[in-house]
Amino acid sequence: MQPGTVEVKDIPTPKPAFGEVLVRVLAALTCGTDLKAFVRGHPMIPMPGLFGHEFSGIVEEAGIGVRSFKPGDEVMSVHTAPCQECPYCAMKLYNLCENIMHTKILGAFAEQIIIPQHIVMQNLLHKPPQLSFSEAAFLEPLACVVHGMRGLNIKKGDSVLIIGTGSIGLLHLLLAKLKGARVMITGLERERLETARHLGADKITLPAQLVENIAILTAGLGFDYVFECTGQVTVWEDAVNYTRRGGTVILFGGCKQGTVASYNTYRIHYDEITLKGIFHFTPADVKESYKLLSDGMINVTSLISGNYPLEKIHEPFEKLSRGEGIKYAIMP
Ligand SMILES: [Zn+2]
Ligand SMILES: [Zn+2]
Numbered sequence: 001m002q003p004g005t006v007e008v009k010d011i012p013t014p015k016p017a018f019g020e021v022l023v024r025v026l027a028a029l030t031c032g033t034d035l036k037a038f039v040r041g042h043p044m045i046p047m048p049g050l051f052g053h054e055f056s057g058i059v060e061e062a063g064i065g066v067r068s069f070k071p072g073d074e075v076m077s078v079h080t081a082p083c084q085e086c087p088y089c090a091m092k093l094y095n096l097c098e099n100i101m102h103t104k105i106l107g108a109f110a111e112q113i114i115i116p117q118h119i120v121m122q123n124l125l126h127k128p129p130q131l132s133f134s135e136a137a138f139l140e141p142l143a144c145v146v147h148g149m150r151g152l153n154i155k156k157g158d159s160v161l162i163i164g165t166g167s168i169g170l171l172h173l174l175l176a177k178l179k180g181a182r183v184m185i186t187g188l189e190r191e192r193l194e195t196a197r198h199l200g201a202d203k204i205t206l207p208a209q210l211v212e213n214i215a216i217l218t219a220g221l222g223f224d225y226v227f228e229c230t231g232q233v234t235v236w237e238d239a240v241n242y243t244r245r246g247g248t249v250i251l252f253g254g255c256k257q258g259t260v261a262s263y264n265t266y267r268i269h270y271d272e273i274t275l276k277g278i279f280h281f282t283p284a285d286v287k288e289s290y291k292l293l294s295d296g297m298i299n300v301t302s303l304i305s306g307n308y309p310l311e312k313i314h315e316p317f318e319k320l321s322r323g324e325g326i327k328y329a330i331m332p
Contacts, residue, residue, distance in 0.1 A: 003041045006314045007048075016063035019117030021124065023075060027133035028108035028330045029054040029304075030316050031141060032166055032231075038317045043257050050107030052330065053079035056127055056136035060112060066120060074127040076136035077115060078143060078286055080104040081122040094282035095147060109313055111332045122283045128294045134307070134329040135293060138171075138300045143281040143289040145171045148252050149179075150285065154225060156180030159218055161242050164229030164253060165192035167303050167327045172227050172252075173199055174298050181225075184217055186210050189323055195302060214242055222247060229253050236261045245271040252278045303327050 016022045031054055037045040045051055056076040059069050069075065082089050082097035089097050107113055115124055127136045145168065154160065160176045162169050165187030176183050177200045184203040185196045193204040205213045214222060222244035228235055231253030239249045240263055255261075267273060281289075292298045305325030308316050309332070316328035 003037070003039060003047065006038070006317065008310055008313065013112060014114045016061050016066075016114055018063050019065045019120060020063040021059055021066055021069050021075075021115045021120050022061040022063075023055075023057040023077070023113050023115055024060045025055050025057040025108055025110060025113055025332050027056050027137045028052045028110075028332070029134070029137045029141070030320060030328045030330070032168060035317065035320045036231075039321055040256075044101060045106060050110065052109030053104070053106055054137045054140045055108035055113065056133045056139070057113075065117075069120070069124065069126075074129075074133075074136075075124055076127045076131075076139045076290070077119065077124045078140040078281070079106065079108070079119070080280070081119040081283065083118065095280040095285075100280065109310065109330050109332070111310070123286050125286075125290050130296070131293060132301075134304055135300055137329065138293060138298075138303075139286065139289050140281075141167060142171055142175075142292060142298065142300070143285040144168070144252075144278075145175055146288045146292070147281040147285040148172070148227070148250055148278040149175055152225065152248065152250070154179045154181050157182065158224045159244075160184070161186070161214070161223040161226045162229060163187070163227065163235055163239060163242075165189060165196055166229065168252065169227070169229040170196060170199060170303055170326065171298075171300075172229060173201055174300075175292075176225075176227075177201075178292075178297055182217075184213065184223075192326065195326065199302065210242070218244065221245075224248070225250065227252055231255050233259045233261050237263065240264070240267055240273055240275070243271075243273055246273075248274040248276060250276050250278055254279075304329050307331050 036042045059073040080100045082094040083099040086098040158181045160181040160183045162172045162185040185201045186205045226239045226243045227250045228239045303326045307329045
């Protein structure tokens with residue numbers, strides 16, 4: 001199978017083994033990673049293969065040894081959990097666990113999904129009744145954003161630039177506003193910029209006016225924090241120029257494999273710019289994401305551009321590849 005095609009197949013209902021839980025998926029969200037896989041293939045998503053990793057649902061069957069979940073429980077989950085055995089887990093760098101990517105589950109665009117024991121034990125959570133299933137499915141993408149902001153100490157009044165108006169850029173916006181930052185966001189699509197304005201952005205700008213607006217908004221200094229949420233090498237490189245002296249660039253968007261970015265060494269050295277790579281999340285980030293969603297601190301509903309049944313799964317991906325909409329919910 002080639003990128004650009006999706007097929008829905010009937011397979012036998014899986015049976016949960018010891019420690020596993022079978023979940024009936026009620027909502028699964030499209031994600032930038034899925035879109036990359038759909039358009040060009042993805043190193044972390046084998047093809048042909050299952051996909052979909054942001055989901056929520058109802059427990060259908062719990063395997064032997066599962067104590068915290070029973071049939072009928074409403075749950076939300078992420079698709080990975082650390083092994084707790086490798087050198088990186090020993091260093092508590094759980095997002096960098098050597099096994100986290102090859103023990104992940106894909107296949108949330110399905111009626112049912114098996115949650116393996118290591119995820120059941122660390123990252124499967126009970127969905128609070130006030131959250132819809134689609135909202136609950138934001139647990140994973142929001143955990144990634146929480147991870148990227150952890151340790152940055154963004155305070156009230158700090159200036160933040162977000163480059164990219166996809167769902168990840170917009171989640172950064174919601175979280176930065178929650179911390180009290182002044183946020184400017186830039187992206188190519190006017191409609192998404194309008195959504196950003198509606199979500200609380202202090203300033204929206206097309207890339208063509210970016211430099212001029214940075215000068216106005218930061219009195220010529222540049223931003224305290226710049227979040228790169230596009231995964232384009234040229235944007236990775238440019239992000240450094242929008243940061244003030246002593247500022248931090250957060251490189252969130254993964255670029256194509258094998259790409260190389262280059263930087264002005266004087267800028268990094270004499271202006272003491274921090275470049276920070278960001279990957280994935282830890283169980284602590286999942287818990288914080290859970291709390292933000294459950295407490296209604298982050299309102300994600302306007303990031304969902306529509307709902308589709310599983311049979312029409314190609315439609316939202318075609319829309320996303322044309323830049324239409326932000327995230328779609330598949331309701332199997
Ligand atoms: Zn995702
Ligand atoms: Zn590990």
